Amino acid sequence: MAHLKYESQLREPLVTGNKDYHQVTEDICRPIEAKPTKLWYVGFYIAVALLMFGVYSVYREVTYGIGQWNLNKTIGWGWDITNFVWWVGIGHAGTLISAILLLFRQGWRTGVNRAAEAMTIFAVMCAGQFPIFHMGRVWMAFFVLPYPNTRGPLWVNFNSPLLWDVFAISTYFTVSLLFWYSGLLPDFATVRDRAKTKLRKLLYGVAAFGWTGSTKHWQRHESLSLVLAGLSTPLVLSVHTIVSFDFATSVIPGWHTTIFPPYFVAGAVFSGFAMVQSLMVIVRKVFALEDYITLGHIEAMNKVIVLTGSIVGCAYLTELFMGWYSQNKYEGYTFWYSRANLFSPYGWSYWGMMACNVISPQIFWFRKMRRNLFVTFFMSVLVNIGMWFERFVIIVTSLYRDYLPSSWSVYYSPSTWEIGFYLGTFGLFFTCFFLFAKYFPVVAIAEIKSVLKTTGDTQKDGMDKQEEMQPEEFVHEYAH
Amino acid sequence: MAKKKFVVGCFDDEAVLFPAVKKVRTAGYKIHDVYTPFPVHGLDHAMGLRETSLHTAGFIYGITGTTTALSCISWIFTKDWPLNIGGKPHFALPAWIPITFELTVLFAAVGMVLTFCYLCQLAPFVKKHHFHARATDDLFVMVIECTAKTNEADLQGFLNSIGAKEVNVQEAEADWWFGRYDQEQQLIRDTKVEVA
Secondary structure (H helix, E strand, O other), X not given: OOOOOOOOOOOOXXXXXXXXXXXXXXXXXXXXXXXXXXXXXXXXXXXXXXXXHHHHHHHHHHHHOHHHOOOOOOOOOOHHHHHHHXXXXXXXXXXXXHHHHHHOOOOOHHHHHHHHHHHHHHHHHHHHHHHHHHOOOHHHHHHHOOOOOOOOOOOOOOOOHHHHHHHHXXXXXXXXXXXXXXXXXXXXXXXXXXXXXXXXHHHHHHHOOOOOOEHHHHHHHHHHHHHHHHHHHHHHHHHHHHHHHHHHOOOOOOOOOOOHHHHHHHHHHHXXXXXXXXXXXXHHHHOOOOOOOOHHHHHHHHHHHHHHXXXXXXXXXXXXXXXXXXXXXXXXXXXXXXXXXXXXXXXXHHHHHHHHHHHHHHHHHOHHHHOOHHHHHHHHHHHHHHHHHHHHHHHHHHHOOOOOHHHOOOOOOOOHHHHHHHHHHHHHHHHHHHHHHHHOOOOOHHHHHHHHHHHEHHHHHOOHHHHHOOHHHHHHHHOO | OOXXXXXXXXXXXXXXXXXXXXXXXXXXXXXXXXXXXXXXOOXXXXXXXXXXXXXXXXXXXXHHHHHHHHHHHHHHHHHHOOOOOOOOOOOOHHHHHHHHHHHHHHHHHHHHHHHHHHHHOOOOOEEXXXXXXXXXXXXXXXXXXXXXXXXXXXXXXXXXXXXXXXXXXXXXXXXXXXXXXXXXXXXXXXXXEEOO
């Protein structure tokens, strides 16, 4: 080995099954080169059907107006913005895994980063639909962009958090896409060079941009990945911070709190990892990638889930405390009556949130539970339900009773087309994810190879010698 | 661009590759490139490549984004159309930080990726000569450019002696051209082999 990279034997191997480089290529390319299974078609068509239903729901909304939704005079944001925040939150795990864990040199990210980044991109695509169609006159959506126009020029309001959101989400989408695609180039080249059919050679040849694997290119690629990771790290934190500003800069009780940014970011990581878990538990099984996405990977992500879940729990309790401690009666009413009181109209959503986000993830303090696939899958779904409740609680319970009792609204429940729009984004998400899983290398081939010699199990077995070496001897042997 | 003659040696272990690179360089041969399936850390130093300054370019793109955001927003809100928002100052710097930050990141990321693609000459429909199809799978392919003085047979023997598993001589275009990977393409330009 050419560099001083030492991995303790105490750490679990990240790649199991005594792989060599060629075996890694084979394992990860196999699903791409095989014909799609029946199960894949079934899943794909269900996703497309959901997407079509969503398209029809949106068609009705665009044709007949926002009146197709059950929003009313105080609840101006309902399911749509709840879904927006929920999807954006889910879209945080991918970049967190690929950027922050790269900077923290967490080797286990290599097994899951590709799929998590793909998930991020698709989730942000879904998120973007909601504010765009909430505009009503969607054909004027480009008005949110600052460009010299014939109306003055009349500019957008740069002091508004809603405009910050436009910049944050579009930047986040662009940078995540670039990061993901630049990592995909070498892997597309691998698939291209193995391709048997002409069509594959053509398509993967185009997608790989003529990648050769030249040392100079790798050197630049490494530099690019590192800087993009460095840029994405504050970016990923900024995006949900700015989403939380949409609420926190207002004067609505329940929104007007300074803990929103860290609380939203923790919640985003929480829900994002839960979605990664839901997908990974299935992907590793269906594509036989258990050697690359090991129980160790699952356990590491469950640790993140219990950590961020507890941070979110602390935030909920802090809010309740401040609702009482501030002695502000509007705050107190929102937190203690509209939310924490189980028998208030929306009390069920608050306690649903508490049960799913704070109480149930505590099961992951037990190692056995962290490494149990059924528990992991069940919990990951539960956490995402809980995080949806959280956004619903924040938006709806703060809006349905405002300062003026005469304008308290009737009970808000969504219309068919509101639900249809939400289901449609599931369709979009899973349509994209099914296509990704079939045609893209779901695990980063080159990155797995670059950690194979230090963290693979065969290599680990050969490390006994190094464990017993004196430092001087080790440096002499391994440092160039 | 003309074709050149190369001697190609394929290695299957990076632990063998490193000393081999050193020996080839000490023997005075000019390494055209080493193609690897993953980034082999330290190989660029072993080959004597200089550090990339891509990150410096990234920094320049980043501050371009910062100044673009700040200058545009302050011009718009103080000169072009000063909006009165609740009587607050027109020059509201703290409120502009989020957009300034986002544009910094956006410019840096987009600029760096485009620069990366330009420097490495990567784009759709760009085709290059691949010395070995398994260079993106499990082989480390060392390519040495032949000069007028190079004795190919000697060099091949030398590569074998330092651990190459597969050795051959190829005449190839060193540059990129527009092409598709599903078609065999010959350059219509000069095909004479050029010797440096």
